[in-house]
Amino acid sequence: MPEPTPSFISRALRGSLGWAAAISTVHFVTGIALIVVLNMPPLTGFAAQSYAMEFVLAFVIGLVLSPLLLVPKGGLLHPLALAAAWIGLERWVAVDPSKLQMWIGPTIGALVVWTIGKAIWTRKPAVVIGLGVLVPVVGLLVPVAIDANRADLTPRPGAATAPKGAPDVLFIVMDTVRAQSSSSYGYTRKTTPNFDEMASEGVLFADANSPATWSLPAHASLFTGTFPSWNDANGETRYLDDKLPTLAETLLDAGWQTRCFSANPYISDSFGLTRGFQANDKAWMSGTSGRNFSFIYRLLDATPFGGVDDKGGATVIGNIRHWMAGRPADGPPQFVFVNFLEAHFPFQQLPTEFLTSYQDRPISELREANQIAFGVQFGRQLSPQEFEQIHQPLVDMYDGGVRYTDYLVGQTLDIWRKAGYLDNTIVVVLGDHGESMGEHGAFGHVTPVSNEITRVPFAIRYPAKIRAGSRVEQPVSTVGTMATILDLADVHAPGVSQVGTLMPGLQGEEVGKPILVERFEEHMMASRFAPGTANGHGPLVNPHGRFRTYRSGSYKLVEHSTDGNVVFDLSKDPGETTNILERDPYAADSLVAELDDWQRKLGLPDLDAPIDAVKKMPEDLSNEEIEALRALGYME
Numbered sequence: 001m002p003e004p005t006p007s008f009i010s011r012a013l014r015g016s017l018g019w020a021a022a023i024s025t026v027h028f029v030t031g032i033a034l035i036v037v038l039n040m041p042p043l044t045g046f047a048a049q050s051y052a053m054e055f056v057l058a059f060v061i062g063l064v065l066s067p068l069l070l071v072p073k074g075g076l077l078h079p080l081a082l083a084a085a086w087i088g089l090e091r092w093v094a095v096d097p098s099k100l101q102m103w104i105g106p107t108i109g110a111l112v113v114w115t116i117g118k119a120i121w122t123r124k125p126a127v128v129i130g131l132g133v134l135v136p137v138v139g140l141l142v143p144v145a146i147d148a149n150r151a152d153l154t155p156r157p158g159a160a161t162a163p164k165g166a167p168d169v170l171f172i173v174m175d176t177v178r179a180q181s182s183s184s185y186g187y188t189r190k191t192t193p194n195f196d197e198m199a200s201e202g203v204l205f206a207d208a209n210s211p212a213t214w215s216l217p218a219h220a221s222l223f224t225g226t227f228p229s230w231n232d233a234n235g236e237t238r239y240l241d242d243k244l245p246t247l248a249e250t251l252l253d254a255g256w257q258t259r260c261f262s263a264n265p266y267i268s269d270s271f272g273l274t275r276g277f278q279a280n281d282k283a284w285m286s287g288t289s290g291r292n293f294s295f296i297y298r299l300l301d302a303t304p305f306g307g308v309d310d311k312g313g314a315t316v317i318g319n320i321r322h323w324m325a326g327r328p329a330d331g332p333p334q335f336v337f338v339n340f341l342e343a344h345f346p347f348q349q350l351p352t353e354f355l356t357s358y359q360d361r362p363i364s365e366l367r368e369a370n371q372i373a374f375g376v377q378f379g380r381q382l383s384p385q386e387f388e389q390i391h392q393p394l395v396d397m398y399d400g401g402v403r404y405t406d407y408l409v410g411q412t413l414d415i416w417r418k419a420g421y422l423d424n425t426i427v428v429v430l431g432d433h434g435e436s437m438g439e440h441g442a443f444g445h446v447t448p449v450s451n452e453i454t455r456v457p458f459a460i461r462y463p464a465k466i467r468a469g470s471r472v473e474q475p476v477s478t479v480g481t482m483a484t485i486l487d488l489a490d491v492h493a494p495g496v497s498q499v500g501t502l503m504p505g506l507q508g509e510e511v512g513k514p515i516l517v518e519r520f521e522e523h524m525m526a527s528r529f530a531p532g533t534a535n536g537h538g539p540l541v542n543p544h545g546r547f548r549t550y551r552s553g554s555y556k557l558v559e560h561s562t563d564g565n566v567v568f569d570l571s572k573d574p575g576e577t578t579n580i581l582e583r584d585p586y587a588a589d590s591l592v593a594e595l596d597d598w599q600r601k602l603g604l605p606d607l608d609a610p611i612d613a614v615k616k617m618p619e620d621l622s623n624e625e626i627e628a629l630r631a632l633g634y635m636e
Helices: 004-036 044-064 065-069 074-092 102-121 125-148 192-201 213-223 245-255 289-295 295-301 313-325 365-376 384-418 478-488 502-505 585-602 623-631
Strands: 169-173 203-205 257-262 334-340 423-431 459-463 471-472 515-519 547-552 556-558 564-569
Touching: 004 044, 004 065, 004 074, 004 102, 004 125, 044 074, 065 074, 065 313, 065 334, 065 585, 102 334, 102 384, 125 515, 125 556, 192 203, 192 384, 192 423, 192 459, 213 245, 213 478, 245 257, 245 334, 245 478, 257 313, 289 295, 289 365, 289 564, 295 459, 295 585, 313 334, 365 384, 384 423, 384 459, 423 478, 459 478, 471 502, 478 502, 547 585, 564 585
Parallel strands: 169 334, 169 423, 203 471, 257 334
Antiparallel strands: 203 459, 423 459, 515 547, 547 556, 556 564
């Protein structure tokens, strides 16, 4: 092979830089488009870092393959070899290897960009250089500009002073933690010792049910005391508008200061969930929790260099400690909301002591299992052998994530305890939704409406009003959380509370009704599935259409917008495997009648109603409530 020449060096640099710019730009533009379509916050730093890392990697690979430029047809072989290498990398970390377009598409797009760039370079190289700089800069600015044009969520000044001695409100969401994997609910592994201790000092809700299957609608319901079809924050809108007063706004108006600490990007201005918070630590800005969505981070995490060991929980705890250290002793009471994301995908992203709590498999095996299960949520179909391969590793990792979440809950409570505030604090800890770990053939959440997703841990500690060791056995909806917090804080609940305070349940009264779950279609996710197919098996996991479920006693009615109704008797079939609709039509008819009655009382729209349909007026509202809703433009 001839000795390298300056001409060869120049061609190698140009070719490598050209390929690096092309493939990095394609992935970058795709990522920015995804941020915009999904209404995500800008994540500018994360996007810029992803682009830079991929550019450097592509440039290095280009240089390694540059000797191909010295052989005949080298100008063609070099980009083709780069494309082949890149397709190999894409396939290695593909979300769903069966969908060729997902892991071949970016490389084909890069080849097109590279070809066009090469043609322009021969005449106007400055144009190519300019575009190479301009596209990433504009890409970073677009989501920032969109975010800047959203409704102003700057909280208004509080309208009152809280009563002297008013308690703090500490509201902690254990994101993605399900009841059946929590030791307070009979799980054999001691996954939640801190939650268990806190529950023993207050009240444990033995059968708590989320109204939704993922973060946005679940938190919107927690913050407004209403169901997803009423507050309109769901997969089809992806935003909580300002028509309903939130818990943070209500407490702010009553004299509390309001703060939010979260590494979950859904708890952000972009989704309307931070309305009413005076301060927000925005721990999600690092992008740590979203690494599975980025090609370069999936690639990095598949190597020994992927060293991230949590999803932002340690940052959140550090931010809380820093704030508490500077909190004035004579200041107003605080409403502090905290979200810990550590039980969420990617499961292997945990500190070693928690990752190895229940298993000692090689990290490569754990990463592969996590990646396969991640793909299932986007349409990947598993063979029986693949299911067996990943099932137990995922359970073991998930349980480690639950344990780490619980550890962070304990750390948070210790911060309040050491500062001397804990016993005058209303502490609420619950899961926003659960997780499927192979039940019904599904992994993850969002899609299924099974009990694994909807039953969550839930406990409240407040010594002034709740006797230690209390327990509410009856099923309740977590939509009642807002009314319960306001009841304990002696604050008037504005607007509509579709599920009232749960406190009378301590005296045996019926509370926490109705128990509804609503799942609207997540179009981006559903599009990954062929019509008529499901991520799993059975009527609870269809990714298409809308679901509404209703629980009454031991029965569960499942309505689907196109598939009709299914009924389960949970007392005999807790795994929801046997439809008793035809066997027990009387029970089915009774459940439908009960649900219709609740719809009328609450003013909930029909399951197939247009997403922008004006809501019906709920029954039994006071004139004050009716006028308030009309003034907000929420009702006719």
